Amino acid sequence: MNKQDTNIFKAAWTYDEAPESTDHIQIKKIYELFIDGKFTKPIKGNYFDTINPATNKVIASVAEATTEDVDVAVKAARKAFGSWSKLSGKERGKYIFRIARLIQERAREFAVIESLDGGKPIRESRDIDIPLAANHFFYYAGWADKLEYAFPNRTPKPLGVAGQIIPWNFPLLMAAWKIAPALATGNTVVLKPAETTPLTALKLAEIIQESGLPKGVVNIVTGAGETGASIVNHPDINKIAFTGSTGVGKYIQKAIAGTNKKLTLELGGKGANIIFEDAAIDQAVEGIVNAIFFNQGHVCCAGSRLFVQESVADLVIQKLKNRMETLIVGNPLDKNTDIGAINSKKQLQTIENYIKIGINEGGEIYQPKCKLPKEGNWCAPTLFINVSQSHRIVQEEIFGPVLAIQTFRTIDEVIEKANNTPYGLSAGVWTQNGAKIFHLTQKLEAGVIWANTFNKFDPASPFGGYKESGFGREGGLHGLKPYLKFE
Amino acid sequence: MFPNLNNLPVYDTTGVNERIARFCTRSIKASSKNEGLKMALSMIDLTTLEGKDTKGKVQQLCYKAMHPHDSLKNIPTVAAICVYPSYVGIAKKALEGSDIQVASVATAFPSGQSTLEVKLSDTKFAVDQGADEIDMVISRGEFLAGNYQFVFDEIAAIKEACGKAHLKVILETGELETLDNVRKASEIAMYAGADFIKTSTGKIQPAATLPVTYVMFDAIKDYYLKTGKMIGMKPAGGISTSKIALQYLVMLNEVLGEKWMNKKYFRFGASSLTNDILMQLVKAETGIYQSINYFSKD
Numbered sequence: 114m115n116k117q118d119t120n121i122f123k124a125a126w127t128y129d130e131a132p133e134s135t136d137h138i139q140i141k142k143i144y145e146l147f148i149d150g151k152f153t154k155p156i157k158g159n160y161f162d163t164i165n166p167a168t169n170k171v172i173a174s175v176a177e178a179t180t181e182d183v184d185v186a187v188k189a190a191r192k193a194f195g196s197w198s199k200l201s202g203k204e205r206g207k208y209i210f211r212i213a214r215l216i217q218e219r220a221r222e223f224a225v226i227e228s229l230d231g232g233k234p235i236r237e238s239r240d241i242d243i244p245l246a247a248n249h250f251f252y253y254a255g256w257a258d259k260l261e262y263a264f265p266n267r268t269p270k271p272l273g274v275a276g277q278i279i280p281w282n283f284p285l286l287m288a289a290w291k292i293a294p295a296l297a298t299g300n301t302v303v304l305k306p307a308e309t310t311p312l313t314a315l316k317l318a319e320i321i322q323e324s325g326l327p328k329g330v331v332n333i334v335t336g337a338g339e340t341g342a343s344i345v346n347h348p349d350i351n352k353i354a355f356t357g358s359t360g361v362g363k364y365i366q367k368a369i370a371g372t373n374k375k376l377t378l379e380l381g382g383k384g385a386n387i388i389f390e391d392a393a394i395d396q397a398v399e400g401i402v403n404a405i406f407f408n409q410g411h412v413c414c415a416g417s418r419l420f421v422q423e424s425v426a427d428l429v430i431q432k433l434k435n436r437m438e439t440l441i442v443g444n445p446l447d448k449n450t451d452i453g454a455i456n457s458k459k460q461l462q463t464i465e466n467y468i469k470i471g472i473n474e475g476g477e478i479y480q481p482k483c484k485l486p487k488e489g490n491w492c493a494p495t496l497f498i499n500v501s502q503s504h505r506i507v508q509e510e511i512f513g514p515v516l517a518i519q520t521f522r523t524i525d526e527v528i529e530k531a532n533n534t535p536y537g538l539s540a541g542v543w544t545q546n547g548a549k550i551f552h553l554t555q556k557l558e559a560g561v562i563w564a565n566t567f568n569k570f571d572p573a574s575p576f577g578g579y580k581e582s583g584f585g586r587e588g589g590l591h592g593l594k595p596y597l598k599f600e
Numbered sequence: 601m602f603p604n605l606n607n608l609p610v611y612d613t614t615g616v617n618e619r620i621a622r623f624c625t626r627s628i629k630a631s632s633k634n635e636g637l638k639m640a641l642s643m644i645d646l647t648t649l650e651g652k653d654t655k656g657k658v659q660q661l662c663y664k665a666m667h668p669h670d671s672l673k674n675i676p677t678v679a680a681i682c683v684y685p686s687y688v689g690i691a692k693k694a695l696e697g698s699d700i701q702v703a704s705v706a707t708a709f710p711s712g713q714s715t716l717e718v719k720l721s722d723t724k725f726a727v728d729q730g731a732d733e734i735d736m737v738i739s740r741g742e743f744l745a746g747n748y749q750f751v752f753d754e755i756a757a758i759k760e761a762c763g764k765a766h767l768k769v770i771l772e773t774g775e776l777e778t779l780d781n782v783r784k785a786s787e788i789a790m791y792a793g794a795d796f797i798k799t800s801t802g803k804i805q806p807a808a809t810l811p812v813t814y815v816m817f818d819a820i821k822d823y824y825l826k827t828g829k830m831i832g833m834k835p836a837g838g839i840s841t842s843k844i845a846l847q848y849l850v851m852l853n854e855v856l857g858e859k860w861m862n863k864k865y866f867r868f869g870a871s872s873l874t875n876d877i878l879m880q881l882v883k884a885e886t887g888i889y890q891s892i893n894y895f896s897k898d
Contacts, residue, residue: 122821125858126636126849131627236625395818396615439854448627545610565612 150328193329232454377585382538386416537579807837836869
């Protein structure tokens with residue numbers, strides 16, 4: 114069927130720049146630690162720069178929290194825990210609702226800062242990240258006074274101080290996923306945002322101040338891995354919630370072995386996205402795009418392994434290539450941008466290294482002809498065709514816009530291959546046959562399985578992994594449990 | 601050649617709507633907007649299809665087609681005038697000397713509920729009067745009853761009666777209910793000899809929608825890949841503002857691409873769209889929105 118020139122479908126009408134305005138945002142030159150309700154200078158006085166990955170220019174200087182600072186933050190959280198945990202659920206809910214509303218009011222500012230600091234397209238931060246973050250607070254605000262109904266006859270009680278460490282791919286959203294259920298259940302929080310994307314968490318600190326939340330209930334300390342280690346190893350923390358790489362997850366589990374700390378881990382993934390011949394092919398192609406190129410592929414649940422049934426493989430790959438030609442890569446603040454900047458130089462190197470590995474392993478690479486900006490960190494959306502389960506790019510999490518494509522013949526074969534990974538976070542199934550969907554969802558070892566869609570999130574829906582993708586659930590009723598003990 | 605309807609692609613409505621939402625978030629500004637507006641203007645089939653149409657009304661519309669807004673320099677004329685067969689001769693004469701096409705609806709428009717003989721003579725009359733393009737309707741009743749061969753044969757017969765005139769086949773998607781049906785009807789029409797496939801008569805709600813047009817684009821794309829033949833597309837009805845027209849063009853640009861981005865392969869069936877585009881073009885030039893009364897209503 115490919116006798117015709119498929120390049121004929123190339124778009125010709127180029128859209129003029131349509132950048133979102135940055136006039137309305139307020140970013141301070143220097144950000145300090147948010148401890149006990151106030152912005153506080155770091156004890157050792159060290160600061161690090163946070164950089165706009167689209168230009169590599171410094172946006173602001175951010176305090177680096179040492180073990181001493183973390184200790185002050187934990188003490189503040191411990192002190193606040195006494196009265197916060199005794200406050201009625203209804204009163205706690207009021208504060209959380211207030212935070213949710215304040216995020217909504219300043220949604221535009223949050224969206225722009227998220228894109229500036231992290232490189233994600235404004236379309237995503239505006240339409241997905243920020244609204245979802247607000248929704249998460251709204252959702253858990255509703256649970257705050259209903260815990261006894263959520264867990265009938267089990268007398269749920271808060272744990273104490275929660276140490277929370279979040280990644281750089283969805284900075285504000287991950288902060289919301291962590292803070293909202295902790296507050297709803299009566300815990301206090303010491304949260305560390307990622308060192309490349311601390312700004313929206315610090316803006317959230319401003320909102321928390323404005324909301325009148327009692328001081329010390331939420332403390333936000335910035336820094337890199339060492340700051341995180343100080344939280345993990347602090348003796349007066351009752352619970353660790355971590356989202357990030359499987360490597361660090363393993364370190365954390367070792368570090369807290371033998372302590373009473375409770376733990377939830379949301380780690381890496383290598384999601385299987387499975388397209389059957391009886392799928393709505395065109396929508397499946399769109400689903401592939403959303404699964405792997407959403408947020409530059411910096412998504413732990415990305416559909417980074419594509420399985421296409423052999424009878425439709427050529428068609429799907431051709432349609433996917435055509436679709437990729439229309440993806441716009443560039444300035445994250447431009448409203449027409451589909452794929453923004455890679456979050457950091459370090460991550461770009463990791464991705465480029467994997468692309469090299471893929472080429473060396475003999476994978477057939479495809480990248481659309483897109484112009485990449487000169488400054489900043491950029492990676493064109495990339496396919497590897499004709500690869501197998503034995504290729505490293507199929508086995509390891511790349512965390513970038515790189516898709517490995519394999520074909521399959523039968524349903525049993527694809528189930529076996531999809532599960533043939535140490536990870537188990539997400540999967541996608543594309544077929545118009547309902548029975549097939551239920552058959553697969555029973556057999557696939559993944560915490561989240563989407564049918565005829567991909568990368569959809571809702572605060573009411575629990576999220577988490579199997580196997581080396583972690584344990585514990587965030588979101589939904591399930592998301593309350595890791596922050597409670599039952600008497 | 602009757603198409604194989606057994607292995608047609610299927611469509612997931614939720615997925616299609618999501619894709620459409622992505623097109624609609626494209627932000628078209630500055631010179632690309634101007635370019636898009638002019639392109640849209642040049643693709644309009646300026647239409648009047650009313651029982652109360654008269655010679656005078658058609659002549660006025662023809663003048664408007666040739667002179668959309670004389671105070672604006674460097675704007676194109678519309679692509680065609682679309683009228684009932686009885687006014688083809690009048691329109692043809694009024695448009696003499698311009699390259700504006702005369703399109704005529706035929707085949708017992710809009711319901712198509714008549715015999716093939718009547719439909720053929722309706723078509724032949726319009727062609728004899730000088731119609732450059734024929735907009736026919738398919739027999740939706742027969743289609744929904746599963747008599748696809750009947751629908752195919754009817755289109756093929758009309759195509760033959762058209763002679764040199766281009767044939768646009770109206771699917772009346774508002775009566776076909778599902779996207780899968782739209783795809784099936786598109787397939788039948790293209791294989792039966794349509795030069796264009798068209799969404800609607802404008803007499804049934806919903807008329808043209810972005811999801812339906814998307815599915816028809818997809819059918820055109822696949823038909824090109826199989827046969828190497830380019831089929832045109834005409835959404836008609838309900839496209840009344842520049843904003844919506846630009847959304848259609850964004851979708852055209854990103855699905856079928858540059859070869860289809862001209863009046864030879866894409867048309868808007870619309871009447872009030874023209875003035876809205878003109879208003880936007882004047883705004884682009886002067887920075888001010890003028891009152892609608894500065895734009896002629898013919």
